[in-house]
Amino acid sequence: MIKNWLNESNNTVVFTGAGMSTESGLPDFRSANQGLWKQKDPSKIASTDALNHNVEEFIDFYRTRVLSVKDYKPHKGHHILADWEKQNRIQTIITQNVDGFHQKAGSQNVAELHGTLTKLHCQSCGKEYNSDEYVNQEYYCGCGGILRPSIVLFGETLPQDAFQFALSEAEKADLFIVLGSSLSVTPANQFPLIAKNNGARLVIVNKEPTELDMYADQVIHGRDIGAVLEEWNH
Numbered sequence: 001m002i003k004n005w006l007n008e009s010n011n012t013v014v015f016t017g018a019g020m021s022t023e024s025g026l027p028d029f030r031s032a033n034q035g036l037w038k039q040k041d042p043s044k045i046a047s048t049d050a051l052n053h054n055v056e057e058f059i060d061f062y063r064t065r066v067l068s069v070k071d072y073k074p075h076k077g078h079h080i081l082a083d084w085e086k087q088n089r090i091q092t093i094i095t096q097n098v099d100g101f102h103q104k105a106g107s108q109n110v111a112e113l114h115g116t117l118t119k120l121h122c123q124s125c126g127k128e129y130n131s132d133e134y135v136n137q138e139y140y141c142g143c144g145g146i147l148r149p150s151i152v153l154f155g156e157t158l159p160q161d162a163f164q165f166a167l168s169e170a171e172k173a174d175l176f177i178v179l180g181s182s183l184s185v186t187p188a189n190q191f192p193l194i195a196k197n198n199g200a201r202l203v204i205v206n207k208e209p210t211e212l213d214m215y216a217d218q219v220i221h222g223r224d225i226g227a228v229l230e231e232w233n234h
């Protein structure tokens with residue numbers, strides 16, 4: 001049935017979370033067996049407070065993540081979504097992920113709600129750097145300020161351009177497909193509801209139950225996203 005919805009839809013938006021990249025080898029945050037936040041308290045590592053008062057651990061954690069997004073690569077599921085965009089089968093991807101894998105796989109219409117690990121910027125003067133600085137263990141700007149990943153830390157607001165773009169796409173959608181998110185973080189988890197309230201069909205593909213399953217028209221639990229997308233690709 002979902003395949004028919006995909007073929008019938010004129011405006012399909014795909015919304016991805018960390019579960020989209022686990023098949024590439026990157027851990028997610030909250031799943032029972034591998035979530036990063038099962039081992040670390042995000043407020044102590046992924047916050048501006050950590051950047052200001054726990055900088056050694058902050059740098060260590062994010063250098064590891066910068067290296068991992070350089071070492072791993074998009075999997076088949078990312079490439080299928082990029083192909084569907086080219087075939088006009090989907091229009092937009094809204095992602096909470098910061099790994100840049102959708103763009104690496106060839107997707108162009110991507111709203112990165114939580115920023116990207118592929119860039120750094122100076123916490124003091126805002127100057128932008130490439131994430132290679134972290135690879136080369138360069139952690140300071142010429143102005144003396146500390147370099148941090150250009151991602152949204154807990155306690156920070158989402159980038160307005162990505163947020164507004166995602167909002168307009170969600171409002172226009174007639175099919176909104178969630179792939180690999182627990183839907184537990186606001187305001188990102190509002191987008192499936194915005195689409196639904198504007199008349200879209202809502203599909204959620206997630207190994208475990210999510211906070212918005214009761215609003216979905218179709219839910220697929222317990223299956224890998226890669227396999228589900230392969231199935232819809234024929």
Ligand code: APR
Nearest residue numbers: 017018019022028029030031096180181182207208224225
């Ligand atoms: N196939 C299907 N679902 C999967 C797969 C897979 N291969 N791998 C993991 N999942 C599911 C997990 O069951 C989990 O419920 O993906 C979901 C990922 O949820 P989270 O780990 O909470 O990740 P996400 O929803 O993206 O988190 C949102 O929280 O920490 C912040 O900024 C961070 O963007 C992140 C935000």
